[in-house]
Amino acid sequence: MARMYDEFAHLWPLVSPHADYIDEARHWRKELIARIGPGMHDILELGVGGGHNLHHVLNPDCDGSQTTLRGCDCRRGAGLPQAAPELKLTAVDLSETMLAMSASLNPEVEHLVGDMRNVRLNRKFSAVLIHDAITCMLTEDDLRDTFETAKVHLAPGGLFITAPDWYKDTFPGLRTSHHTRRNSQAELTYFEYNHDSGLSDTTMESIFVYFIKEAGQLRVEQDRHISGLFPMKTWIELLAQAGFETEDAHYPDDVDGRQEHLLVSTLVSK
DSSP, rough: OOOGTTTTTTHHHHHSSSGGGGGHHHHHHHHHHHHHSEEEEEEEEEETTTHHHHHHHOOOOOTTEEEETTTOOOOTTTTOOOHHHOEEEEESSSSHHHHHHHHHHHHSEEEEEEOOOOOOOOOOOEEEEGGGGGOOOHHHHHHHHHHHHHHHHHHEEEEEOOOOOOOOOOOOSEEEEEEEOOOSOOEEEEEEEEEEOSSOEEEEEEEEEEEEEEEEEEEEEEEEEEEOOOHHHHHHHHHHHHHHHHHHHHEETTTTTEEEEOOOOOOOOO
């Protein structure tokens, strides 16, 4: 597990701020609500991480301004039309530290420790969501196992939505970025270097260098992430093998300007 999801998890709000998910979550919610319809629905999110995207899916009027170190004080459901579905969420993640952060932000959500490749809750849901944690799947077998997890938690007609960070077709080969952010506990400057290392046909590497200032003391740390990188065709084919029909509900990412590809899949066979 990358250090960010354990040792440095307390810095996650600085690496990936809560407010950065507002526009993206709007697209997730739009696709979800349009397809599941009105009424009460049980929804499962696998790989919830810090729960930022989930929070905005549940709270579409939240602008992030009321977020504190203890969570968010926005009121769920404010301003929603009465016909909007009622969503009851269950969230799963492999990192207990990240799961605790999500539980603080989303106290109304049931949180459980588990691996998206093999967790079994023995329940059915209207939809299964996997945000960018799907990029932790490094092989086609990992994807097959994860799609099977989604499948066993859905009835025919159930919805599976996921969004890898990159596809083999869209990754430019090299991408860098840097940011400086601070809160009342720490100041963080970090540099991110993403590249196709050539070590595997299905992975890419991200190297992070963190400049962390806490209590007036500066330290420099390095973190290395290996992520899955598959052609769009592979995603569609493996989803079809698992019994899903898939649409590419793409949209522009307003945070960094690249095109996002939201894979929206319907389970058509068991």
